[in-house]
Amino acid sequence: MTGRISRRRMCLKRCSSEIFLIRGKKMMVEMTKNDYLLWLSSFFETGPTSISKIIGRYRTFDELTKVSYEELAGFIPAKMAAVIKGDKPDDAAVKVEKYKEKLEKGGYSYITILDDEYPDRLKYIPDPPQILFYKGDISLLKRERMIAIVGARQATDYGREAAAYFSSELSQAGFCVVSGLAFGIDTAAHKGAIKAGGRTIGVMGSGINDIYPKGNTALYKEMYESQLVISENGLDIPSFAFNFPVRNRIISGLSCGVIIVEAREKSGSLITADQALEQGRSVFAVPGRINDPMSVGTNRLIHSGAVIAAKAEDIIEEILGVSYTSDSLVKKMNGEREKKDRERTECLENLSGAERLVMGKISNDPSFVDDILEETKLGFSELISILIRLEQYGLVRETERGYYILKK
Structure with a gap:
């Protein structure tokens, strides 16, 4: 009609x-x-x-x-x-x-700064994101204790171990770990939290459905399912380089403090540290060797007044107060560490003669399998079997194909 x-x-x-x-x-x-x-x-x-x-x-x-x-x-x-x-x-x-x-x-959703789900801590930073796209457990944005762990993409073994250590220990202390889903330190931080049974949030610099880097697709999928991935960029926005420094303010803004693990002299992680200070957050830096280019940024942060991150208790004490470090939660962390030390000691005591021989040829510096063969005079198959067992015992680990170091 x-x-x-x-x-x-x-x-x-x-x-x-x-x-x-x-x-x-x-x-x-x-x-x-x-x-x-x-x-x-x-x-x-x-x-x-x-x-x-x-x-x-x-x-x-x-x-x-x-x-x-x-x-x-x-x-x-x-x-x-x-x-x-x-x-x-x-x-x-x-x-x-x-x-x-x-x-x-695509299984994605969004919240805006007007919604109840929007985190209060983020709302009051300079230039808060007006909208956040997400996939995963949105309730994580309301967690009271959050800690950011960021650093170099081309991280060293030392850096990845440090990131995994802090992530695991702080997850057990009730912190939600925030990072940027990049290779290197970010990946180690996310995986450390997940392995410890904790919670973690990934903050993307690209669009919510544009996985970057592609090599972390498996990590993204795992976090989509059981953790949380967020971005202030909507669908199909590529990974423009200029989006990542802007993204860093969200990583620090969500958190009570930021731990920098390895950073070159002009690292993007130092931008996160600057933004954290501007937002009134605590900044921690993991010290490194004075002749290592990957530690120039972190050592300089320490020189400028950042808190030295030597152990997890340093972070807890700074953020939650001195009294908190003596409560049952930290005692539980110490108990877990003592348990691991006892298990390691028992394992070492029960090694066979051949296993002890191989352990004696492995140090904190990478040892190549050919060198171990030459020094121990073992057969190749026997050596590989021993190395696999030592990895299963948690005593050594392979840093790259054919190279082994002691596992701390």
């Missing part, structure tokens, strides 16, 4: 926006603030910084639709202003609904 009015209601977040179809013409009535943020995030060209600027000036979608391109281009990039003004207001709610459907199809 020609003059008939039909109404279509679209189920949107919090409350519905309504689109009335009158004689074939669309008229937008209202868009919620959450949908407004999601709409801004749906543009490939709009980044988190510009979204914050837009929201700061134009609190509602209706306000934004009334400004000219020239006014908008006066404080955000012209290309960004062009795509925003090029999107017809009448079609915005439809676009938001399709975007939600795509998120849901």
Whole structure:
């Protein structure tokens, strides 16, 4: 019927926006603030910084639709202003609904700074993210104790061991470990928390569905299932290099403190340390050798006043107070460590003669299997079997193919 009015209601977040179809013409009535943020995030060209600027000036979608391109281009990039003004207001709610459907199809969701699930600690940092996309257990964002562990991508064995140690110990002390899902220190931190039965949050620099680096796909999938992965970048946003320094403020912002494990002189981890200080967070640095390029950044942080991270109790004492380090939780941590030491001692006492011989040829510096063969005069098959058993006992570990060191 020609003059008939039909109404279509679209189920949107919090409350519905309504689109009335009158004689074939669309008229937008209202868009919620959450949908407004999601709409801004749906543009490939709009980044988190510009979204914050837009929201700061134009609190509602209706306000934004009334400004000219020239006014908008006066404080955000012209290309960004062009795509925003090029999107017809009448079609915005439809676009938001399709975007939600795509998120849901991939198992992703989102919260905004207006939602109850948004973490209070993050809300009060300079330039907080207006929207967070996520996959996993969103309740982790409300954990009271969080600690960030970050550092070099091209980490040394020492750095990875340190990251895993702090992550494991602090997880057992009730901290949720926050890191950036990169190779090296980040990966060791996430895996250390998971192995210890703790909780961990990965903060991406790319879009929520753009896994980076691809080599960490298995880790992402595990964290999607049982932990939490978040990003302030929406669907299909590539891993632009400039997104990662911006992302770092979220890592530090979520946390009570930041531990830097290995950093070159101009490492991105030092940006995280600066942001942590700006946010009023504690900064810890793991000391390294004075002639190691991977330790220049961390040693300099210590020289500038960062707390030396030599053991997990240092972190707990600084964040939770001196009295806390003597409570039952830390006693439990010490008990676990003593138990491991006893098991290691018993294992060493029960080694066979051949196993003792091989153990005597392995130190804290990597030993190559050919050198061990030559020194022990064992057969190749026998040596490999012994090395496998020693790994299973937790006494040695293979650092790379054919090289072994003592496991601490």
